[in-house]
Structure formats: structure tokens, C-alpha cells
Amino acid sequence: EPLYGPExxxxxxxxxxxxxxxxxxxxxxxxDDVVILRPWSPPDACFIADASSDPGIQRYSSPPQxxxxxxxxxxxxxxxxxxFAECGNPSGVSFxxxxxxxxDLAGQCGVDEWSNADVAQIGYWLAPHARGRGFATRxxxxxxxxxxxxxxxxxxxxxxxxxxxxxxxxxxxGLAYEGTLRSHGVWQGTRHDIDVFAVLPHEWAVGRDT
Numbered sequence: 001e002p003l004y005g006p007e008x009x010x011x012x013x014x015x016x017x018x019x020x021x022x023x024x025x026x027x028x029x030x031x032d033d034v035v036i037l038r039p040w041s042p043p044d045a046c047f048i049a050d051a052s053s054d055p056g057i058q059r060y061s062s063p064p065q066x067x068x069x070x071x072x073x074x075x076x077x078x079x080x081x082x083x084f085a086e087c088g089n090p091s092g093v094s095f096x097x098x099x100x101x102x103x104d105l106a107g108q109c110g111v112d113e114w115s116n117a118d119v120a121q122i123g124y125w126l127a128p129h130a131r132g133r134g135f136a137t138r139x140x141x142x143x144x145x146x147x148x149x150x151x152x153x154x155x156x157x158x159x160x161x162x163x164x165x166x167x168x169x170x171x172x173x174g175l176a177y178e179g180t181l182r183s184h185g186v187w188q189g190t191r192h193d194i195d196v197f198a199v200l201p202h203e204w205a206v207g208r209d210t
Contacts, residue, residue, distance in 0.1 A: 027039045027081050027085075028095075028146060030095070030142040030143070030145075030146055031100060031142070032100075032138055032141070032142060033100055034099075034100050034101075034134070034135075034138055035097055035098065035099060035100055035106070035135050035138045035139055035142070036097075036098040036099075036100050036103075037095035037096070037097060037098075037109065037139060037142055037143065038095060038096055038098065039077065039078070039081055039093075039094070039095065039096070040074045040077045040078070040094060040095075040096050040108075041074070042071065042074055044074060044096055044105060045067060045070040045071045045073075045074055046067070046070075047096075047105040047127070048063070048064060048070040048073060048074070048108075049064065049066065049067045049069075049070040050127075051063070051107070051125075051127040051128075052064050052065070052070070054127065054128050056128065057125050057127075060125075060159075060160060060163055060166070060187075061123075061125060076092070077092070077093070077094040077110075080092035080093045080094070081093050088150075089114050090111045090114050090120070090147070090150065091111055091112075091113050091114045092110070092111065092112075092113075093110060093111050094108060094109070094110030094111075095108065095109050095110060095139070095143065096108060097109055097124075097126070097130070097135055097136075097139045099130070099133075099135065104130075105127070106126055106127060106129075106130035106135050107124065107125050107126035107127055107130055107135065107136065107139070108124060108125055109122065109123070109124035109125075109136075109139045109140065109143050110122065110123060110124075110143075111143075111147070114152070117153065118151055118152055118153040118154075119152070119153060119154045119155075119156065120147045120152045120154070120155045120156070121155075121156055121157060121158070122140065122143060122144070122147070122155060122156075122157050123157060124136050124139060124140060124157075124166075124169070131165075134172075136169045137169050137172040137173045140157075140169060140170070140173035140175070141173050141174065144173065144174070144175075144199065144204065145204070148201050148204055152201070153200070153201070154198055154199075154200055155175070155198065155199055155204075156175070156178075156196060156197060156198035156199075157170055157175065157196075157197050157198075158181075158185075158194050158195065158196055158197075159194070159195050159197070160185065160187065160192045160193070160194060160195075161180055161192065161193040161194065161195050162192070167195055167197070170197035171197070174199055174203075174204065174207045175197035175198055175199045176197065176198060176199060176203070177195065177196070177197055178196045178197065178198050179195075179196055180193050180194065180195050180196070181193065181194040181195075181196065
């Protein structure tokens with residue numbers, strides 16, 4: 001049985017469940033047979049709340065502080081998917097990352113912002129038990145392919161310069177290091193340098209063919 005129903009199609013070897021017209025797509029589910037990306041659902045709040053206690057996640061993001069906050073976060077993701085269905089702008093849509101073999105939740109990736117110039121900024125995190133298995137790299141590849149299918153002119157992400165693990169994911173996924181914005185961000189009361197990684201559609205197409 002098709003994993004994503006009758007409208008599933010294959011993009012660069014990636015199974016994609018998304019409607020042909022951008023403004024008809026209320027949700028998307030993506031897979032490369034190793035990881036699955038799907039929208040979050042209310043029962044996933046326990047996973048988000050548990051993962052949010054990890055010091056590595058707390059160091060580089062602002063995770064929910066309670067189960068109530070986790071439930072509210074998932075509700076906001078659901079609203080963002082509905083807005084995407086209505087206006088075609090995927091800003092704020094978020095995917096849960098799952099291991100395809102076992103179906104266990106592993107982390108999150110999503111669209112931080114889709115600008116008026118069709119530039120998409122993305123982000124991601126993994127729970128401790130899922131690290132070191134290539135899941136984040138695969139998730140970034142899946143989501144980047146999806147965003148270019150939606151018409152993105154550029155996909156980029158930013159990481160604090162000392163976050164070597166996240167930078168390595170960006171490079172393995174095929175995003176090029178574009179430079180460092182010195183003293184650009186303030187996080188937890190400290191100013192940080194920010195590294196920028198990005199890829200353009202024609203670069204992505206070449207990378208998929210090599």
C-alpha cells in the first residue's frame with residue numbers, strides 16, 4: 001500500500017506526500033526509507049517535553065518548559081499547517097523526525113520562515129538517543145528537496161559558530177558555508193558569532209545527480 005496515498009510522488013529518489021498545487025497541500029509527509037518526516041500530533045507532546053530537558057537542546061534553542069508548553073507548541077504547529085494550506089506560505093510548519101525502521105520519534109525539523117522573496121530558513125534538533133545515526137542529515141535533505149519543490153529560491157540555516165555538530169549536519173546535507181556573521185546573535189545573555197549555510201536550486205539539482 002502506498003505510504004502517502006494516491007498523490008504521493010517521487011522527487012530525486014525521495015517519497016513525497018504533497019498535493020500537486022502548493023496551496024492545496026495541508027500537510028506533507030516525506031521519507032527516504034531511513035527516516036520519516038510527518039506533522040506533529042498531540043500525543044507527541046510527551047516526547048517534546050522529555051527531549052526539552054536535554055542540555056544540548058537547551059543550549060542552542062528555546063524548548064518548552066512544561067508539558068503544557070509542549071501541547072501548546074504542537075497546537076501552534078497545527079495552525080501553521082492550516083495557514084500553509086490556506087495561503088501557501090510554509091513559515092512555521094514543523095515535522096517530527098522518526099526512524100523508519102522502528103517508528104520511534106527522533107527529533108524535529110521545520111521552516112523557521114519563508115520570506116516574501118521565497119527564501120526559506122530551516123532548523124532542526126535531535127533527541128540524545130537519535131544522534132550519531134545520520135537522521136538529522138537525512139531530514140535536512142528531505143525537507144530541502146520539498147522546499148525547492150514548493151518553489152524556494154534559496155534554503156538556508158544559521159548555527160552558532162561553536163555548534164560544530166549542527167554545522168557538520170549542514171555540510172553533510174549539501175549546504176555550503178557562506179560565512180560568519182560576527183557578534184550577530186545574543187543567546188542566553190551572551191553575544192555569539194553566527195555561521196550561515198545555504199543552497200540554491202541549481203546547486204541542489206547538481207548535488208542530487210552526483
